[in-house]
Amino acid sequence: MPEMASLYHFTVIFSLCLLFSSLPHPTMATTRKLSALVQQPPLVLKYHNGALLKGNITVNVIWYGKFTPTQRSKIVDFLQSLNTHHAPPPSAASWWLTTANYKGGSSTLFVGNQILDENYSLGKSLTTPQIITLASKANQVLNSISVVLTSADVVVEGFCMSRCGTHGSSKDKKGNKFTYAWVGNSVSQCPGQCAWPFHQPIYGPQTPPLVPPNGDPGVDGIVINLATVLAGTVTNPFDNGYFQGPASAPLEAVTACTGIFGSGAYPGYAGSVLVDKTTGASYNAHGVNGRQYLLPAMWDPQTSTCKTLV
Numbered sequence: 001m002p003e004m005a006s007l008y009h010f011t012v013i014f015s016l017c018l019l020f021s022s023l024p025h026p027t028m029a030t031t032r033k034l035s036a037l038v039q040q041p042p043l044v045l046k047y048h049n050g051a052l053l054k055g056n057i058t059v060n061v062i063w064y065g066k067f068t069p070t071q072r073s074k075i076v077d078f079l080q081s082l083n084t085h086h087a088p089p090p091s092a093a094s095w096w097l098t099t100a101n102y103k104g105g106s107s108t109l110f111v112g113n114q115i116l117d118e119n120y121s122l123g124k125s126l127t128t129p130q131i132i133t134l135a136s137k138a139n140q141v142l143n144s145i146s147v148v149l150t151s152a153d154v155v156v157e158g159f160c161m162s163r164c165g166t167h168g169s170s171k172d173k174k175g176n177k178f179t180y181a182w183v184g185n186s187v188s189q190c191p192g193q194c195a196w197p198f199h200q201p202i203y204g205p206q207t208p209p210l211v212p213p214n215g216d217p218g219v220d221g222i223v224i225n226l227a228t229v230l231a232g233t234v235t236n237p238f239d240n241g242y243f244q245g246p247a248s249a250p251l252e253a254v255t256a257c258t259g260i261f262g263s264g265a266y267p268g269y270a271g272s273v274l275v276d277k278t279t280g281a282s283y284n285a286h287g288v289n290g291r292q293y294l295l296p297a298m299w300d301p302q303t304s305t306c307k308t309l310v
Contacts, residue, residue, distance in 0.1 A: 045252070048240040048241060050236075050240025052102060052237065052241050053145070053233065054234070055105075055108070057110070057144065058143065059110065059230075060139065060145070060147065061147050062115045062146065062148045062149070063117065064120070064134060065117070065120060066118060067149070067151055074223075075219060078092065080287075082095075082096040084287070088286045090285055091285060091286050092287045092295060095227075096231075099298070101302045102235045102253075102301055112138070115138060124154050126155070128166070131166070132168075132170045135178075135180035135182070136170070136173075136180075140176060145234075146178060146179070147226070147229075150182070152184075153188065154185075159184050164186065165194075167229040181226075183222050187217055195217045195221030198211075198212040204268045207269060210282035210294070212281060212294075213276065213292035213293060215279075220294065223293050231253040236252050242301070256299045256306070260306050261273055261295070262284055265297075270282075271310075273310055284310045
């Protein structure tokens with residue numbers, strides 16, 4: 001089993017819970033509180049002088065459990081959208097370009113090998129070391145990320161309790177270091193935590209959930225969390241890139257901006273986003289094959305702000 005070198009955790013809704021307790025309900029006056037927030041020093045992710053992932057990066061995908069062909073195509077389309085600049089603005093590719101503002105230049109993601117593990121080779125309850133074992137099955141090449149995606153009926157250590165996905169690094173049997181990430185489909189386990197804002201949150205203001213742009217709260221939740229771990233992987237792959245706080249529980253490129261999807265966002269409100277006139281779905285990015293996605297804000301080192309597409 002590969003030796004785990006580092007591991008990162010992130011939470012989509014749990015971080016919001018801490019803020020929910022300090023902010024008034026959205027129906028109450030919020031001007032004074034928001035003004036106080038604006039007066040705080042700007043958020044700064046410190047660069048710890050480590051290597052970042054730059055250039056052409058291959059993303060290998062391990063599908064663990066039952067994913068329909070439609071679900072897989074929606075997620076693969078998202079990955080391909082990150083390097084497709086001819087999509088109508090705002091595009092998923094322009095969202096990813098923010099990573100180019102981090103030291104070292106830009107990175108371009110390409111979909112590499114895809115492995116189907118529909119027979120649950122390691123069972124339906126996985127530990128973190130088993131996630132790394134699955135990630136190591138993909139052919140490792142220089143500048144690659146192995147992404148493990150688990151279906152809705154797979155329980156993963158820490159899933160829904162403290163995290164919606166992870167990323168980290170390990171070593172293969174030859175001693176070569178590689179990066180990996182994991183995201184689970186939360187639709188039957190904790191959609192209020194890991195598929196928000198497409199599901200009612202467990203805590204905080206019970207605002208109506210948004211309509212998912214791809215018609216599947218589980219898949220659209222995966223897209224949000226996959227975007228989060230991919231941005232974290234390229235900007236902090238080996239525990240010494242960009243982050244704030246302790247390395248064991250860092251705020252990274254996207255987790256530093258938890259819960260923000262559009263302008264004017266505050267805890268319990270995703271912000272002002274686009275709405276499809278036909279389907280009523282909420283989104284802020286266009287992708288390939290006419291896809292629409294809702295992508296989280298990313299911290300921009302040029303402005304020290306959480307940057308949104310709309």
